[in-house]
Amino acid sequence: MIKSLLIANRGEIACRIIRTARRLGIRTVAIYSDADAKALHVRMADEAVHIGPSPARESYLVGEKIIAAAMATKAKAIHPGYGFLSENADFAQAVIDAGFIWVGPKPDSIRAMGLKDAAKTLMAxxxxxxxxxxHGEDQSPDVLKMEASAIGYPVLIKAVAGGGGKGMRRVDAAKDFDDALESCKREAASSFGDDRVLIEKYILSPRHIEVQVFGDSKGNVVHLFERDCSLQRRHQKVIEEAPAPGMDEATREAVCGAAVRAAKAVNYEGAGTIEFIADASEGLKGDRIWFMEMNTRLQVEHPVTEEITGQDLVEWQLRVASGEKLPKSQDELSINGWAIEARLYAEDPAKSFLPSVGSLDHFDLGDEGRIETGVEEGDAISPFYDPMIAKLVARGDDRAEAIAELAAILDEVEVWPVRTNAGFLFNALLQPEFGAADIDTGFIERHLEDLVPDAEPDDAIRRGAAAIALAIDEGKESIGGLVGFRLNAPAHTGVALGRHGEFRTASPDEGEFAAVSGFRDDERVVAFYEGNAYEFELTARGSVGGHGVADGVITAPMPGKVTAVEVSQGETVTKGQRLLTLEAMKMEHGLTAPFDGKVTELGAQAGSQVTEGAILARVEAAEG
Known part of the structure; x- marks a missing residue:
């Protein structure tokens, strides 16, 4: 067994790997950038090495620095986690050439599956x-557009070297193809250093089904059954579950058998995932499920597979990398119960899911279920990395029980002042169609209006907040002097609670109040309910100056890099027209005109770094 392990990653996956390694008696080495100097994975590891500035391209994506850190700490193996360099065959080869054990598949297998076009040919x-x-080599826009028309709209443009939802665009009509292609290629080049794309038929009732596979150096390959990852937003998985709803044994045998054949075709070793797209218009059927791609690494959603099989997949990785055979044979693996996972993101659904950064002054995810996170209270969410801050995992004897358990976990989420999507996830679980397993990859888009929580609290929540404000202090304190409460307010009392500077008196004895949790300090009350966070002012803070869309000023909603300026000063624009594109937290965000008018000011150039609140453009409303 490996005795010392460097983890070439950060956040929750680094913490996850450290926990298993510690249980197996393996010494762990963390790496960190400037932004992660005080991160949880750094505090957990036996040793930690600084590898560079905050941007990933100057730290976590620099293979030479990682290998140097392994040499300096006398590590024997390197585990890449997922993301970053985990599917970079050149890095894997460099690790092996430097004399380290690579905890992952052979570089040739990564190469074979890394380019989606070649992988599809190999699988066929x-x-x-x-x-x-x-999946052709000719990448000229005219040829790509012609091929899209031949396939028939809608189509999906996908980066050849893509993954994680980056570099993907759905196109419904020929008139939209050119703009979508340009945007996709730009994002692909930024994320993967390769702007080549392929075109696929977009399945209109698609289910995203993936199969966990594992191989060893002895030629053994098994599957650990399937997962359903159909609930997605902007091609990013949001909720995943195992097994897949509606999967009968015959279909399971067909899709899992295909996954094993796929892995054997590239002599696969270690953990991998074969991803399939299913036409679920008539339910899941073996002859209507097609290979999409293979992820040659551990997946974010691997905990749901662990929960239904009772296996530790990180332990499997370490044992296989050490030269051992697979811990279990196929006939020793079985499905037990149901598991479901939700990805808790630092983002604000009420503001078009813009990422939210800052200090986690209040951070409590409860003590139910399985929580995978890389942060603790007092840590900070930076703008440099993916906005996922935790994975919340529930298990039940059946799907209904697992859903109920996850809803209860989400109801207990307390995060402030960083915003999260917990309320959005809670609403998704309670949708009748989700409970009935009437799902596909368009589920969130169809139900978006119902899923995004109301930005303003109702009267019951306001009365609950009043109870917090009036409650007797229990003496519980947390960072910043925040205090807990118990519902013991005097009868017939009220308190003035403000929202956006407007105050209204509320009293917990005016009627039923929501069963909120929360805290108060001298200036505010924050109430948590069904995953949502609501702030109420206790004192007037004075007027706050600034700009907004009403006066046509477009500001940066977060720190980031301007990747494209798509208008010029003096140009006439229409409401909703994209003016600039901002890249932050590994995603592109389009900034659009708030109304018809003329661009009177441009404050940024393509390639420039901007701070939150920086004025990027100004639009003067059209007359009349």
């Missing part, structure tokens, strides 16, 4: 069904 030759599409 191995008898694995593939999605109809264009």
């Amino acid at each position: 030759n191995a008898g694995v069904p593939v999605t109809p599409g264009y």
Whole structure:
């Protein structure tokens, strides 16, 4: 067994790997950037090495620095986690050439599956069904557009070297193809250093089904059953579960068998995931499920597979990398119960899911279920990395029980002042269609209006906040002098609670109040309910100056890099027209005109770094 391990990653996956390594008696080495100097994974590891500035391209994506850190700490193996360099075959080879154990598949396997076009050809030759599409070498826009028309709209443009939802655009009509292609290629080049794309038929009732596979150096390959990852927003997985709803044994045998054939076709070793797209218009059927791609690494959603199989997949990785055979054979693996996972993101659904950064002054995810996180109270969410701050995992004897358990976990989420999508996730679980497993990858888009929580609290929540404000202090304190409460307010008392500077008296004895939790300090009350956070002012803070869309000023909603300026000064624009594109937290965010008018000011150039609140453009409303 490996005796010392460097983890070439950060956040919750680094913490996850450290926990298993510690249980196995393996010494762990963390790496960190400037932004992560005080991060949880750094505090957990036996040793930690600084590898550079905050941007990933100057730290976590620099293979030479990581290998140097392994040499300096006398680590014997390197685990890449997921993301960053986990599927970089050149880095894997460099690790092996430097004399370290690579905890992952062989570089040749990564290369074989890393380019989606070549992988589809390889899979077709191995008898694995593939999605109809264009995977050719000719990348000229005219040829790509012609192929899209031949396939038939809607189509999906995908980065050849892509992953994690980056570099993907759905196109519904030929008139939208050019803009979508340009945006996709730009994001692909930024994320992967490769702007090549392929075109696929977009399945209109798609389910995203993936199969966990594992191979060893002895030639053994098994599957650990399937997961359903159909609930997605902007091609990013949001809620995942195992097993897949509606999967009968015959279909399971067909799709899992195809996954094993796919892994064997590239002599696969270690953990991998074969991803399939299913046409679920008539339910899940073996002849309507097609190979999409293979992820040659551990997946974010691997905990749901662990929960239904009772296996530790990180331990499996470490044992296989050490030269051992797979811990279990296929006939020793079985499904036990149901598991469901929600990704808790630092983002604000009420503001079009803009990422939220800052200090976690109040951070409590409760003590139910399985929580995978890389932060603690007092830590900070930076703008440099993915906005996922935790994975919340529930298990039940059946799907209904698992859903109920996860809803209860989300109801207990307390995060402030960083905003999260917990309320959005809670609403998704309670949608009748979700409970009935009437799902596909368009579920969130169809129900978005119902899923995004109301930005303003109702009267019951306001009365609950009043109870917090009037409650007797229990003496519980947390960072910043915040205090807990118990519902013991005097009868017939009220308190003035402000929202956006407007105050209204509320009293807990005016009627039923929501069963909120929360805290207060000298200036505010923050109430948490069904995953949502609501702030109420206790004292007037004075007027706050600034700009807003009403006066046509477009400001940066967060720190980031301007990747494109799509208008010029003096240009006439229409409401909703994209003016600039800002890249932050690994995603592109389009900033659009708030109304018809003329661009009278441009405050940024493509390639420039901007701070939150910086004025990027100004639009003067059209007359009349």
